[in-house]
Amino acid sequence: MGPFPQSFGNLYILVAVDYVSKWVEAIASPTNDAKVVMKFLPAGKAQKLQLNELDELRLFAYENAKLYKEKMKWHDSRIKESVFVKNQQVLLFNSRLKLFLRKLKSRWSGPFTVMEVYPFGAVVVKDEKSRREFKVNGQRLKHYWGVEVNREKTSVSLEDA
Numbered sequence: 001m002g003p004f005p006q007s008f009g010n011l012y013i014l015v016a017v018d019y020v021s022k023w024v025e026a027i028a029s030p031t032n033d034a035k036v037v038m039k040f041l042p043a044g045k046a047q048k049l050q051l052n053e054l055d056e057l058r059l060f061a062y063e064n065a066k067l068y069k070e071k072m073k074w075h076d077s078r079i080k081e082s083v084f085v086k087n088q089q090v091l092l093f094n095s096r097l098k099l100f101l102r103k104l105k106s107r108w109s110g111p112f113t114v115m116e117v118y119p120f121g122a123v124v125v126k127d128e129k130s131r132r133e134f135k136v137n138g139q140r141l142k143h144y145w146g147v148e149v150n151r152e153k154t155s156v157s158l159e160d161a
Contacts, residue, residue, distance in 0.1 A: 014040050082138065084123055088114045089144040092125065092136060111144040 003011040010028035014037065017024050029036045084090060091110040112125035121138035 016041065082142065084114045084117050084138060084141065084143075086114055086116065090114055090123075090125060090141045091144050093140045093142070095140070108142070112141075 004013065007028070009030050012029050012032040013026055014029055014032065015024065015026045025040075027040055029040070089111040090113075091108040092112055094107050094109050112127055114123060115126050115133055116124040117138075118124070118135075122135055123138045123141060124133055124135050125141070126133045
């Protein structure tokens with residue numbers, strides 16, 4: 001900071017604050033050039049090394065981000081887009097079904113009827129039992145192809161197979 005009125009030949013005050021510990025150090029100096037600053041910071045050489053290490057870490061993170069984007073491009077190209085139309089039967093994924101800790105309990109509920117399809121993936125579905133309509137994300141829906149199964153008491157005989 002400065003220049004201030006001269007006092008004992010000094011015009012400037014150099015202040016350094018540690019970001020983490022909030023430790024403050026200050027000295028008075030006649031000039032504010034780089035040599036004075038490097039003398040003031042005893043870890044000046046260490047800071048240069050840290051800057052080089054930070055630069056290496058930044059480049060490493062950049063390379064990792066490029067690799068991640070390439071992998072995601074491959075992954076995203078294989079996602080099949082579901083197209084829903086009005087009056088179609090769908091199942092809804094219930095992500096909040098973690099209260100019932102049964103391994104074989106299906107997290108898909110329904111069937112529901114598609115009432116309206118909005119752009120960008122929003123879908124209005126109607127529950128046939130309660131006659132209630134609500135808007136859901138289209139990514140939580142899948143096509144319903146079969147008959148309803150009683151999920152509480154179902155047994156499948158494997159002897160016929």
